[in-house]
Amino acid sequence: MKRMFRLLPFLFVLVTVTACAQDNKKPSPPASTEFKSGAATIKINYSAPSVKGREIWGKLVPYGEVWRAGANEATTFETDKDIKVEGKTLPAGKYAFFTIPGEKEWTIIFNKTAKQWGAYSYKQADDVLRVTVKPAASASANEVLKYEGTKSSFSLLWEKLEVKVKIEG
Template sequence: MMKRNTLLALTLFMGFFTLSATAQEKKKASPAASVKETINSGATIGIDYSQPSVKGRKIGEEIAPYGKVWRTGANDATTFEVSKDVKVEGKNLPAGKYSVYTIPGEKEWTIIFNKTWKQWGTKYAEADDALRVTVKPEKSPAFTEQMTFKIEKSGKVTLLWGDKSVSFRVK
């Protein structure tokens, strides 16, 4: 009888931890992602971000509202790191690590590189902006459910999300 109670208690104990571990392995709603590339100018660009999903919502309205600063990702602030001084859309950006915010718009997006990079994504302070550039969004060639960044050797950095493609040049 004692052995059976001990065995039952041990089985329940192990079952609890198995369920707990399974629950923790559940896929995050906005998984972490990163991309890194050494571009033709010799600078290395790295972007660390979380990938929000469109989930049937309309970009510019229900998510990433037009005309408002958006954290450009989810969870912690998206970070953009360059190994040496570069020009982004022709404007100087010193080597270093930055958080990335955007102001989405129907006809143009403002890309913001903010000096405070280690922070929660919604803690934006304009006073800490290092650089702002304006670019034109395009219709993406294919729908991208989870926000994704791509970096080409040429220095073209592209954010793909839903039917949007937003690119800027780094040299």
């Protein structure tokens, strides 16, 4: 019986460590990218879902509806200087980044309420800028959603799709 009581602290530690380790394996873990466009530093923070054999476009992510462009909290887009997005001015600041996916055209949205859960409290009246772009097939399949940036554009890449947005810093 004494031996069993000596094992209890060990078992407690083992169960606690196992439970904590499982919390760190989120289905859509946080991710970010940072890049320069001219003098501007741009940061995109998002949660990165995986395809997991699901049909993404038009099913998991419906066409014609506002999407948080990631998982969990709304994706954020931050620029420390004014930039041009598809030829239109986006003032320096931190924004919630949303999209409205379509088969042939996507609406790209920068919303002034940066901290939101998903798109549940999204208000179009808070949009600072909207532009439209055309999606294209990506060079390779991407199991996990990711964003990439260059001096002249940033792209959302997921599944077999790339949505490229032109920028000027």
